[in-house]
Structure formats: structure tokens, C-alpha cells
Amino acid sequence: MIQALKRLARSAGLERRHVEAARMFSERQALALAPRPSARTRGRILCYHSVGQPEFGVNDVPPARFRRHIELALELGYSFVSPAEIARTGGTARQLAVTFDDALKSVAAEADPILRAYNIPYTVFAVAEWSDHVHDWQKQQVLSWDDLGRLMEQGVEIGSHSATHRDFGExxxxxxxREFEVSRATMKARLGVTPDVMAIPFGQSRNWTPLADRIAREIGFTTIYAQAEDTRPPNTIPRTFITRFDDDRIFRALLRGAYDRWEEWTWVY
Structure with a gap:
């Protein structure tokens, strides 16, 4: 059955990203309709990527929707604290934090003004090679080290997202x-700080191993963020993945824990 569906997708001219997006949309919608009582007592860390860079597909949240997420959370009685506070203390059930993976340009251009308007702290996780602007697309899409330095001066925490965004499960x-060492050395050289916090590239249960965890901690990473909640790798800090499909209904559902057992789905065909 699965192979037949894959053949059908190929015959219809659908690319992998189209199939993934359609599946993600349907899953997010379905789970939002199924109430899942949550006994959550800790805070929730939200994991965003870009805010107004549509080329990043399902990871991109339009600026108006991002602003609405913040406003809706406040309307529902949540407060925002730093990711570090929730990582350190666990936070409370009505506390949220904001993070961004990949250090994309829209974080500074679109998300930062919104967060500053509400005095909300946040953390950005940078891929060392991407912010080095090794390739042309990175110059166009990714924050430079100078950009990240300016954010740091304004109080934004900058963490590691590895050297080249590889899947540590492989x-x-x-x-x-090398991924850990190059990332830390590059950030020390470019920003003057050696990070002890990192976010796992891709961040799902299969993207991290006991070996990777041991090496990361030996090298000096003390706080390691996943991109999953209940299914996250052991010894990592949970985060809730936010997608472009997350309208008010879905966002309310995710705050209630509807996606705490959900992981981003990948279909290789």
C-alpha cells in the first residue's frame, strides 16, 4: 500500500516536500480535533525557524501569524521567560519561551521587533558554516556573525546548531x-563566546544518539535542546516544533499538549 502511494505521488509530479507538507498539514489538523488532557507542570519552549522566508517551506511562519501566536498566548494567560530559565528550572505550566533554529535573516528583520515590543527574551541557534556565508544562498538567507553579534549586544542568547547541520544519528x-568542535571554535572566534548550549539539527528522536550526547557533553555542551517533546532523545530539553500551518486552533491545541507525542514525518521515496 505504501509503495503504491509513493508511485502515485511520483506519477502526479509531486516532490517529496509536497508530500511531506500535505501529510504534516493533515496530521496537525487531525490532532487539533482530538482533545488530549494534559497534566503538564513544566514550561513549554517553542521552536521556530524562519518568520517570513517562504522558501523554508513548512518551517516558515508568516510574520502576521507569528505575532498572533504571541498575542494569543498572552490572551490565554501565558507569560514568556527565557529558554534558559525553563531549561534550568523546568518552569511552570503557564510559562513559554521562544527559540529559533538556523539563525535565518527573518529572525532579526521580522521576529525581533515583535518580541521586543512585548519584552520577550529569546535564543537563536546558529549553524557555523551557514553564518560564515560559505555559499551564496547563505548570504541571502542566513544572519551573518556581525548580525548575530548585534543581537547578542541587545541581550539575545546565541547557541550552537552544529558546524554544518548534519544528522547526528548518522x-x-x-x-x-568535528561538528561540535568546529562550531564552538567558530563561535568563539566570531562572537567572542564559547557556547555551552546547543540545539540538535532536525531534533527528532532518531537524530541523536548516546554517542553524540556523550561527545557533546565531553566537549562542553551542558544544555542540549531537542525539537520534540515526549519522544525526545534522553537527557535533552524538550521543545515544541511550530509550523506554517499553526493557526489559532492548532496553536491552542499545541499549548494544551496535542502534539507532545508527534514528530515531524519524513517520507523517503
Whole structure:
């Protein structure tokens, strides 16, 4: 059955990203309709990527929707604290925090003014090679180290998102170690700080291993964020993945825990 569906998708000219987006949309909608009582007592860390860069597909949240997320959370009685506070203390059930993976330009251009208007702290996780602007697309889409330095001066925490955004679930010890070491060394050279916090690239349960965890902590990372809640890898800090499909109904549902057992779905065909 699955193979037949894959053949049908190919025959219809659908690319993998189209199939993934359609599946994600349907799953988000369905789970929002199924109430899931939550006994959550800790805070929730929201994981965004871009805010107004549509080329990043399901990871991109339009600026108006991002603003609405913030306003809706406040209307519902939530307060915002730093990601570090929830990571350190667990927070409370009515506390939220905001993070951004990949250090994309729209974070500074679109998200930052909204968050500053509400005095909300946040953390950005940078991929070292991407912010080095090794490739042309990175110059166009990713914040430079100068950009990140300016955010740091304004109080934004900058963490690591690895050296090249590799899947640690597929890396041997030598390659994993290089990802951590190059990331820390580059951030020290460019920003003057050696990070001890990082977010796992892709961030799902299969993207992290006990080996990667051991090496990361040996090298000096003390706080490691996932991009999943109940299914996250052991010893990592949970985060709730936010998608472009998350309207008011879905956002309310995710705050109630509707997606705490959900992971971003990948279909290779």
C-alpha cells in the first residue's frame, strides 16, 4: 500500500516536500480535533525557524501569524521567560519561551521587533558554516556573525546548531566530534563566546544518539535542546516544533499538549 502511494505521488509530479507538507498539514489538523488532557507542570519552549522566508517551506511562519501566536498566548494567560530559565528550572505550566533554529535573516528583520515590543527574551541557534556565508544562498538567507553579534549586544542568547547541520544519528565519533568542535571554535572566534548550549539539527528522536550526547557533553555542551517533546532523545530539553500551518486552533491545541507525542514525518521515496 505504501509503495503504491509513493508511485502515485511520483506519477502526479509531486516532490517529496509536497508530500511531506500535505501529510504534516493533515496530521496537525487531525490532532487539533482530538482533545488530549494534559497534566503538564513544566514550561513549554517553542521552536521556530524562519518568520517570513517562504522558501523554508513548512518551517516558515508568516510574520502576521507569528505575532498572533504571541498575542494569543498572552490572551490565554501565558507569560514568556527565557529558554534558559525553563531549561534550568523546568518552569511552570503557564510559562513559554521562544527559540529559533538556523539563525535565518527573518529572525532579526521580522521576529525581533515583535518580541521586543512585548519584552520577550529569546535564543537563536546558529549553524557555523551557514553564518560564515560559505555559499551564496547563505548570504541571502542566513544572519551573518556581525548580525548575530548585534543581537547578542541587545541581550539575545546565541547557541550552537552544529558546524554544518548534519544528522547526528548518522555520524560516527570522529565526524560528530568535528561538528561540535568546529562550531564552538567558530563561535568563539566570531562572537567572542564559547557556547555551552546547543540545539540538535532536525531534533527528532532518531537524530541523536548516546554517542553524540556523550561527545557533546565531553566537549562542553551542558544544555542540549531537542525539537520534540515526549519522544525526545534522553537527557535533552524538550521543545515544541511550530509550523506554517499553526493557526489559532492548532496553536491552542499545541499549548494544551496535542502534539507532545508527534514528530515531524519524513517520507523517503
Amino acid at each position: 555520524l560516527d565519533e570522529a565526524r560528530a566530534r
